[in-house]
Amino acid sequence: MAKKAKPSRKQKMETQNQIPALPTAPKVTGRGLKPDARFNDLLVSKFINCMMWEGKKSASQKVFYAAMEIVAQKTGNNNPLEVFTAAMNNVKPVVEVKSKRVGGATYQVPVEVNRKRAQSLSIRWILEASRAKKGRPMAERLATELLDAFKKEGAAITKRENTHKMAEANKAFAHYAW
Numbered sequence: 682m683a684k685k686a687k688p689s690r691k692q693k694m695e696t697q698n699q700i701p702a703l704p705t706a707p708k709v710t711g712r713g714l715k716p717d718a719r720f721n722d723l724l725v726s727k728f729i730n731c732m733m734w735e736g737k738k739s740a741s742q743k744v745f746y747a748a749m750e751i752v753a754q755k756t757g758n759n760n761p762l763e764v765f766t767a768a769m770n771n772v773k774p775v776v777e778v779k780s781k782r783v784g785g786a787t788y789q790v791p792v793e794v795n796r797k798r799a800q801s802l803s804i805r806w807i808l809e810a811s812r813a814k815k816g817r818p819m820a821e822r823l824a825t826e827l828l829d830a831f832k833k834e835g836a837a838i839t840k841r842e843n844t845h846k847m848a849e850a851n852k853a854f855a856h857y858a859w
Contacts, residue, residue, distance in 0.1 A: 714726055714727065714730075717729060717742070719746060720749075720762050722762060724765075724766065724769065724800075725745070725762070725765070727800075727804065728745065728765075728769075728804055729741050729742055729745050731801075731804045731805070731808060732744065732745065732808055732823075743820075744819045744820050744823065745820075745823070747818075747820035747824075748819075748820045748821075748823040748824040748827065749761040749762070749765065749824075751820060751821060751824035752764050752765070752824050752827055752828060755824070755828060756828070764827060764828070764831050765827060767831050768807070768827045768828075768830035768831040769800070769803050769804070769807070769830075770803075771830050771831065771833055771838065771841075772802075772803035772806055772807060772830050772837045772838060772840075772841055773794075773799040773800065773802070773803045773841075774794050774799055774802055774803075774841050774844045774845065775793065775794060775799075775845065776791050776792065776793055776794060776844075776845060776848040777791070777792065777794050777802075777844050777847075777848060778790060778791050778792070778844075778847050778848050778851055779792050779858075781854075781857045781858070783857055788851070788854040788857050789847065789851040789854065790851065790854050790855065790857045790858045791847075791848035791849075791851055791852060791854070791855050791858070792858050803837070803841075806836075806837040806840045806841065807823075807826055807827065807830060807837045808823075809836075809837075809840075810826050810835060810836035810837045810840070811823040811825075811826040813836065814826070
């Protein structure tokens with residue numbers, strides 16, 4: 682006589698309708714991220730969250746919105762959000778290199794960057810570049826870095842170009858990308 686399998690805790694809870702049955706592969710779409718109050722944009726909200734240190738979101742928002750005002754003054758543009766999104770798109774990398782170990786040797790293999798990683802890299806590079814400039818308030822540093830990225834100049838664009846050059850130099854190892 683075969684022994685009956687004991688139901689798991691999850692199965693018991695589902696049969697008792699305590700929790701709904703979960704899908705097999707839940708989609709991660711940035712749930713819980715709400716658009717910011719001023720521009721009503723998810724990218725701005727994500728940027729503010731990435732800029733935040735020690736949970737001080739209001740300080741991060743003040744810095745970002747002050748930087749947007751500086752951008753609006755310097756460009757004479759009524760909508761600094763356009764400058765911000767264009768700067769983010771200019772900094773996004775298309776390809777990068779990943780280390781791949783093959784037969785005892787490590788190769789730098791160029792691979793395409795997916796959309797989500799490209800966005801996070803552009804946010805990270807802009808913030809790193811603006812934090813590296815010392816001696817001025819963060820709002821001014823962020824505004825100048827955003828304007829530089831908008832004009833396709835600056836440290837964040839240099840980082841992107843270096844990444845692309847590295848991928849171009851290692852194009853011979855592209856066949857190792859599997």
